[in-house]
Amino acid sequence: MAIESFVAELEAFREAASESLGRVADGAGLEQARIEFLGARSGRLKAIQKLLSGLVATDRPAGGRHFNEAKAAVTALLADVQERLVGGGAARPTADAIDVTLPGDPVRLGHVHPITQTIRRVQEIMARLGFESVDGPEVEDQWHNFEALAIPAEHPARDPLDNFYLAVARGADPLLLRSQTSTVQIRVMENRRPPLRIVSLGRVYRPDTADATHYPMFHQVEGLLIEPGTTMAHLKSVLRQLASSFLGGDVHVRYRPSFFPFTEPSVEFDMQWGGRWIEMGGAGMVDPAVLAAVGYDPDEVSGFAFGLGVERIAARRYGVADIRDFYRNDVRFLRQF
Numbered sequence: 001m002a003i004e005s006f007v008a009e010l011e012a013f014r015e016a017a018s019e020s021l022g023r024v025a026d027g028a029g030l031e032q033a034r035i036e037f038l039g040a041r042s043g044r045l046k047a048i049q050k051l052l053s054g055l056v057a058t059d060r061p062a063g064g065r066h067f068n069e070a071k072a073a074v075t076a077l078l079a080d081v082q083e084r085l086v087g088g089g090a091a092r093p094t095a096d097a098i099d100v101t102l103p104g105d106p107v108r109l110g111h112v113h114p115i116t117q118t119i120r121r122v123q124e125i126m127a128r129l130g131f132e133s134v135d136g137p138e139v140e141d142q143w144h145n146f147e148a149l150a151i152p153a154e155h156p157a158r159d160p161l162d163n164f165y166l167a168v169a170r171g172a173d174p175l176l177l178r179s180q181t182s183t184v185q186i187r188v189m190e191n192r193r194p195p196l197r198i199v200s201l202g203r204v205y206r207p208d209t210a211d212a213t214h215y216p217m218f219h220q221v222e223g224l225l226i227e228p229g230t231t232m233a234h235l236k237s238v239l240r241q242l243a244s245s246f247l248g249g250d251v252h253v254r255y256r257p258s259f260f261p262f263t264e265p266s267v268e269f270d271m272q273w274g275g276r277w278i279e280m281g282g283a284g285m286v287d288p289a290v291l292a293a294v295g296y297d298p299d300e301v302s303g304f305a306f307g308l309g310v311e312r313i314a315a316r317r318y319g320v321a322d323i324r325d326f327y328r329n330d331v332r333f334l335r336q337f
């Protein structure tokens, strides 16, 4: 074979390899090209190598040089392509590449439930009046839910049909889901000395049938103030301040004489809404029996307490006609607040 033909074969090999490698788009294509051109067994360079022996002896050294040059050139090209695939992919984007210039998917933010918003707002208003927020347990004993609040054993409020009693071991003291947040008054007074200004917002449970103004699980806001010289006038101004800060200045409130075992005198606190009066909660001066139960001297200290339904005041504020809507978990409803 003439050396010119041999060199022409090598040229054709380099051109074909260069063209083919230029089209390689991924690792599999690269491997395929490597086998086709440089494969040790049946690659195209291997076939050309066999032609070397067909050259006349004097042409063989020059043929060998051309051969090695072609091999080195294609090997280098192969390395370049590999480099492009691994590191410089962005230079030649492929169909499944990520376009970082596109706008991202919008993130949909949730927001705070209207009852939680109400709780936080009431805490804020009461904090401005000097009332510290405290918490109490939802599972209670009879002392804190009833006895210390002057609700004796035979009182109808303790009826198992009106409370969620828990199953306890035989002989153990009964436990129940608290039916009112007044339990927290007792827990605080047992551990602290007057003067006291606390507010407690949390869940309470009663086996009431759900309707537009009742739910078996609801929230109460409990307020307690124990300071020398406290009167009903202080109670009324705190409740009015809470109502007008939370609902706006034009809110109408009224007090009706009532009875709670743990306050004397006692009142019920109503707000006007849509031409009707709705009961928001109970209140009164802390009964001396309660002060004595927690170890205070009723001749020395006095104070007031109140307990309001959070769902009721939230419904009044947001214009919600049925408190069950707060717990249906319908996002179309909840998104409005």
Ligand code: FA5
Binding pocket: 179, 180, 181, 182, 206, 208, 213, 214, 215, 216, 217, 218, 220, 260, 263, 279, 280, 281, 282, 283, 284, 305, 306, 307, 308, 309, 310, 311, 312
């Ligand atoms: C009490 O629970 C007393 N602890 C309130 C109190 C505290 C009086 C401190 C005196 C001093 P009552 O049972 O009336 O009272 O409940 C208070 C408020 O909770 C009601 O006026 C009402 O707004 C709300 N409420 C009662 N039951 C439900 C219910 N099932 N669903 C939603 N709200 C309710």
